[in-house]
Amino acid sequence: MSNEHASSLVASTAIAQGAGPAPGRKPNIVFILADNFGWGDFGAYGGQVATPRIDGLATDGMRFTNYSVECQCTPSRSAILSGRYPVRTGNMRVPFPGEGQMGLAPWEYTLPKLLSDAGYATALYGKWHVGNTPGRMPSDQGFDEWWGILNSSDEAAYAESPLFRSLGYPAPHIWEGQRGSASRPVEPFTLELKAHMDERIVGHGTDFIRRQAADGSKPFFLYLGMTLVHPPVTVHPAFLRGSPDRQGIYADCIAEIDFRVGQVLDAIREAGIENDTIVVFSSDNTADAPAGGGGGSNGPWRGNFFTPPFEGSYRTAAMIRWPGSIPRGVVSNEMLTSVDWMPTLAGLAGESGRMPTDRPIDGIDASEFMLGQRPTSGRESLMYFGPDGELMSVKWRNLKAVFRYAEGITRPVVTPYFPILYDLSSDPGEQVNLFETNMGMAWVIAPIEGVVSEYRRSLERYPNIPLGADFEGYQ
Template structure:
């Protein structure tokens, strides 16, 4: 009897410590589409039909002012950590140099694992390519996909490629506690089918987890629409508009398959489903890609930071809602932790730049909890978005253009001037210069925080602040 009581007591401690919210814990599915422009979906003016994505948008909140970082790496680290990428040394894409998140960073999948979730990444990681910095070192129970950029699929197609200098890129897989292993070369052939493999693995994971009943986090990071352009042969000439239309059609189909998988498993109502891009569309040289009304992708203009963003949580987040409030990729980590009742797990020994948007998503608060976005390109601060204004300290017109620095920062009202061409400082003869002071407050606060907590350098072995 004594033994049984002791056993029961230890069980209750186990449940209290590990899975206090397990019964009500919603699953989380994050579908990330690469290089997706704000205007690449029909419901936001896209030229290619995207019926599944448009329908999904109608079942939750569509965010028309969803802001990401400027490139693949920083947006992914922002989602994972809730921290400005400049702080974690993940502010730009690098090739062949040490990079990625230090193991010390506390990631969303680590937080969810600690809260009793099963976690999986299928797709592109791009946050570190050495043992110790792989997905299974940063909170994922399992992964399948590519360590670095999708650009690597093109390496072996260049005639001078030398695998003695740069190893042939591979598709990898791994489980927590074990070294990741090679699956097959990542080249122009496997590039065409990797997204289908990502979707099939995601479907299987959803089905298995639904049966076990334990909550899960699925991070499905598609490789589309990133160059080199290639798609599943099933979508050859899907729209008659060229390869970009075929790829958009494939993305819409793949999103639809995940929506169906959640429905078929009977868990759609208990799943927070997030769909977003990671930076704006490439519009030059690839025959497609639309940033909608926003100016110039991969720059400090709105086309470089505003992308597709939507979230569905049936009966919790109002279906069919559309919001132009500022929301950032940085906000997901603290927001999800709060929605789950796990805010106590958010680290307090480091700055977290994401804000809790749970009240805003649940409709308890009309306004977003965020008023500004810092726009970095690499390690340089290009602009600050504040309320409806955008203040440019530096500008570039495209990824390949030179950087220009105005004497007085350029100010636009992006709500009334989405194309950012009506410069308010000159037009108003400095009447709008008070907006500089609003920016100054934000920058003073962030600057002080970066003095107290110095930014981690790319690839640095970092073990914590004193």
């Protein structure tokens, strides 16, 4: 953490101590996961579209500038929910037909399972995308109730295709389910409905907040899988402006997600549970940058959502608020990633002891850092794997070694003869290869090799789960 960040943390800790959660009560947790927004899309990160509610959430808590996800939806979501690299859980990409089942195996111990075992009421509304077969539905993975879509929201456009209709394929649906019973489709998922999808997701979510606050017998975990902005083809009519001084429908989607976040925050405040409720906001992937324009901003970072392992393919916005407990107004460049949420939220809930010990957990518990009790997150390195499950890059502190890279979803993977090394603190665009300009930097291979060696040693006892496998545990 820089001196600026450390000073901000100390000052904000004093402010945070003026209020706090009810004594002896575990915090509620609301996790809002947007879909494919860039690091530079929101006002707090320098975005050009007004996002007062998201900016306010950042100001009232901690905002992270060095937070990374995966470059596809399913890998990111599996990482958040399991605390494990997607390559370990068989979720480095979505399987093609005939390659097995998509999503997390029933054996995985997920964040909602952990919190449910700790006495939480749990609910998911919105996008799931980590399993669409029995045993892998949200209600099989720790959620008491759920409503939403099993896969990606681009399925809403399927029924628009005359060929799709002529072949008699079943239309994509919205589903719902409850723990202990089979999930079921409840209505077709169309482009017309997609324009109202996030309104309905938040409607379900705020109803859940009010119900749980009125009941008061349990803390709750609410996971909102928003569909905005993937893909940016529809938006609620109330936000469809399209004036030349805006950035088209993408900017309208930004305006809507900001409004939806505000609705959730208002529901928490009106229920009188602000000090008892942790709110996390982030995105599952970074922004696309289509050739015709109209896409999002990944800030100064090179690439877009499918140019691994460049930062623009992984680094996105993230923030957390817990009034009276997490210092407010902190902007941190400490390294964090999606696998860190499960152990960190377990730590904030006082349930670290429930983290599984029979498998590798790649996430680190950053709860003490977020509470202002230590100056660093505890994460010093991060590995990036490709959709093929092979290592692409290792980030160690501000340095990043690239072993393979791709310039786009339809472009080939390039394996340079010698790794490329970038200093992200001075070269966010990843343009200057330090191994070409300063061979005195070759010593960096040693700590990076240490990170890779530790991972490889873990595979001897815990081999990675194959893509699509119906895994039942290690022997």
